[in-house]
Amino acid sequence: MESPFQSYLNTNYSASDIEKLQITQFVIGLQDELKALETELVELISRLEPGKEQLKPTDAGFAELKQRIEALTDKQERRMHFIEQHTALLNPIHSIPIDILQRIFEHCVNDPAPFASTEPATDAMSPVFCPLLLTFVCSSWRRIALECPSLWDKPYIFLPAPISGISHVRWIEILKKRAQLIHLWLCRAGTRPLTIALASPPGHESNDGFRAVEQAVIAFSSQWERLRVRGSNCILQSLLAVPGSLVPNLKFVDLAYGSYPGAIEADTAVGKPDCLISAPSLRVVRLAGTSLRKFQLIPLPWSRLTDIRFGRLVESQGNSFNDSEALELLSRCPKIQRCELYLPIGHVLQEPRGHHNQVILPHLTYLDFTHSQSTALLFLSLDLPALTTLKFSTHFGAESLSILLTRCAGTLRHFELSAHQISAEQLLPMLSQAVHLEWLELAYRAYGGSPSPLLTDELLEGLTPPIPEESTKASGSFHCPNLQNLILHVSNEPDGPRISDKAIYNFIRGRRALETPTVRHVAIYHPAHDKQEDVGAMLREQGVEIGDMKFMLRYRNPGRYGYSTSEALRRR
Secondary structure (H helix, E strand, O other): OOOOOOOHHOOOOOOOOHHHHHHHHHHHHHHHHHHHHHHHHHHHHHHHOOOOOOOOOOOHHHHHHHHHHHHHOOOOOOHHHHHHHHHHOOOOOHEEEEHHHHHHHHHHHOOOOOOOOOOOOOOOOOOOOOOOOHHHOOHHHHHHHOOOOHHHHOEEEEEEOOOOOOOHHHHHHHHHHHHHHHHHHHHHOOOOOOOEEEEEEOOOOOOHHHHHHHHHHHHHHHHHEEEEEEEOOOHHHHHHOOHHHHHHOOOOEEOOOOOOOOHHHHHHOOOOOHHHOOOOOOOEEEOOOOOOHHHOOOOOOOHHHHHHEEEOOOOOOOOEHHHHHHHHHOOOOOOOOOOEEOOOOOOOOOOOOOHHHEEEEEOOOOOEEEEEOOOOHHHEEEEEEOOOOOEEEOOOOOOHHHHHHHHHOOOOEEEEEEOOOHHHHHHHHHOOOOOOEEEEEEEEEOOOOOOOOOOOHHHHHHOOOOOOOOOOOOOOOOOOOOOOOOEEEEEOOOOOOOOOOOHOOOOOOOOOOOOOOOOOOOEEOOOOOOOOOOOHHHHHHOOOOOOOOOEEEEOHHHHHHOOOOHHHHOOO
């Protein structure tokens, strides 16, 4: 049977409503013909089955019957395939408008994430990942993908390191071919702003392959909006040499220095007056490396920055980035909203600034602070009226943290602490001021010597609403009444302090007994201890209704985990 849609079979043709009706009627005719074939086949095959009328191979007509069955079977298979081809034309995906399909394609492409030490060496520009993968599905998808600039404006450029068995010349050729792919890729982005992440193998001198990649990327510098670079210092140096005037749209940079060679040259490049990071539109700066210059020499548009992260700021001469410099840096950033700072051991402030000379950061809502010295005077010199998220890591005592929490407790919603010498007795009075706190995450920070008694029953008891005897409702005073998420990473030392399962049970029971329970998630990790009691069984026996609350208890024995959801509790 000839089909009026023969030329559209095995294509992505989008049929009109009238054509869909015609295809449906045509398929019904094919299905009727297929039923007739099946009926005839059943009758013919039955003549070969054991019975009175069974034909034997020696009987006349046996060969003709076998040939007839084979011919009908072949025709049946062809009709079934013909039906499948026509039915495919009715697939709803063929009717999706191109602009909608492009939006679906956009969700298949990941935005390059910030570099992490655990990030796998993944080549996101290979054909096994989108968007390139989309071009191999069919000719129609290939055309749509290639004509969609938003699929190509966020490349994660991965440069492979030389491997054994491949000569240096061959490795350079691979890099040059990668440079050609980069240029073609970025051309497909049209005039869209670019988000580029470039990861290269560290510890290599500049070569023709690296230079080809640099040229391919720099050719589109006027479209750079977000740039992340890590690995080879020679590539970083070349990108830093791009004048700020040539990157008018650059708003975000994340630059991570590698090890030698080239660290000193890159260090020099970051301090030049008209380098990359002097871009007028720059708002987010993240710098990390082993030999960064003092921040005063970095030509950033300080007064316009809204997000900064400076890590491992250590001078090649051995002078550390200290709290005096941190205060001066923050004073240059009146619009800062997010800040991550690391202060190694170095000089400290001799006295705090007076009330009228304090550094006020009215827009700062997020502070991630790691330090290796006392910073009490630094925080006495800061006013943070809008701070809602604080991540604090220290192996010193509680003085600095106490001052900081006293000054921002009224606005704090999210607090993470990694400490070595802060005890529960010291922390609980600080938490009493954080009445709006919703997220609390505490971890033991190893730093030699005995761990402080922070993650203990005393801590959890201070957060537990008391329940009077012969009552099912909690009443009385306790810290952090609005707490929704509690995450505790207990000491990984077998002799270190721990939190008992009984205290965990009391905490959950007390929080769920509130008139309006707020806690939604509890996770407690005991990497050096075994389970003492079954918290889930205790909650069930006492009839504690946990609702949609989730919690996990993890112990030393990997086969003895706790629970992850309320459903898991009800099943046990």
